[in-house]
């Protein structure tokens with residue numbers, strides 16, 4: 001079976017075609033083709049919208065698939081609001097619901113809806129499934145998702161913590177539980193998705209009970225270019241003093257802050273290299289980022305009543321031994337002990353890097369959001385008798 005996986009960004013469209021068997025397993029080389037269309041909607045690019053981008057993808061697929069047809073499409077959608085706590089089979093009503101959630105993700109949801117409409121028009125009979133970044137966190141209790149703001153902000157404007165990276169946190173939770181031989185529905189963990197964007201999630205009974213991103217993906221950890229947590233008054237004061245407009249402030253917090261703001265570099269590899277070469281700004285960036293993350297781990301250890309695992313994933317979590325060490329070195333109070341040798345080893349497999357006497361096992365688990373979206377697409381389409 002061939003599944004087309006689509007990840008529509010605000011001005012880009014990433015795609016993959018994956019081979020997947022009826023039982024959900026994959027061959028050794030599951031990716032038939034993949035690509036990226038960029039500069040969508042940018043004047044002069046010749047790609048006015050996501051529908052036009054999909055036409056490009058379609059033309060490319062006809063060439064490479066040599067007569068084979070796509071059986072289903074799975075779309076990553078950033079925001080499912082409170083409506084979607086699980087992946088859904090696409091209907092016109094589901095597309096309209098995604099469009100209605102646009103105020104929560106003004107750049108992403110309309111782009112995703114355009115892609116959905118374009119595919120529906122092009123392949124009317126093909127089952128499509130939407131997988132939301134927010135769904136996994138709909139299990140959070142109110143004490144975790146509520147902000148201490150007047151009730152009307154929630155009831156009238158939907159202002160609350162939603163959380164993101166859900167597909168990855170979900171996948172990695174399952175793999176970590178399996179690696180440790182613990183039943184998923186009894187598994188308590190702190191999962192750290194550390195990529196360009198970064199979030200920590202508290203897992204109890206295999207479900208998300210708290211997460212560091214909030215109403216938007218700006219909250220929480222120090223990221224490549226995002227600030228994570230800051231005192232909200234910093235923002236209101238700088239705007240009311242006329243130093244920044246709201247739009248400039250948004251850009252500053254999302255694109256010019258985090259590791260980039262602190263050290264001049266957004267890429268963890270380069271920050272670590274600069275720190276090792278003695279650059280003090282890079283050292284500070286690593287200290288601020290690892291300290292912030294360690295505080296979240298401590299907090300979530302409490303939130304889940306004692307974690308049975310601390311799990312690292314995504315670009316930095318999987319690959320940056322120095323950053324993992326910088327975080328783990330701060331967790332002595334939790335009885336965490338890791339092996340420097342295991343931490344340094346590179347592998348594409350899930351693995352334990354703590355020592356046997358560590359109070360909490362520490363794991364590195366590779367994430368693969370596209371694979372997870374492919375598997376969920378097959379599962380949902382099969383449940384509805386579409387495949």
Ligand code: AMP
Nearest residue numbers: 195196197267268269314315316319320
């Ligand atoms: P992701 O968003 O999961 O693709 O992660 C991207 C981030 O992973 C990049 O910004 C890099 O900083 C980081 N990264 C990837 N490989 C390495 C590595 N070998 N060492 C440190 N950081 C890495």
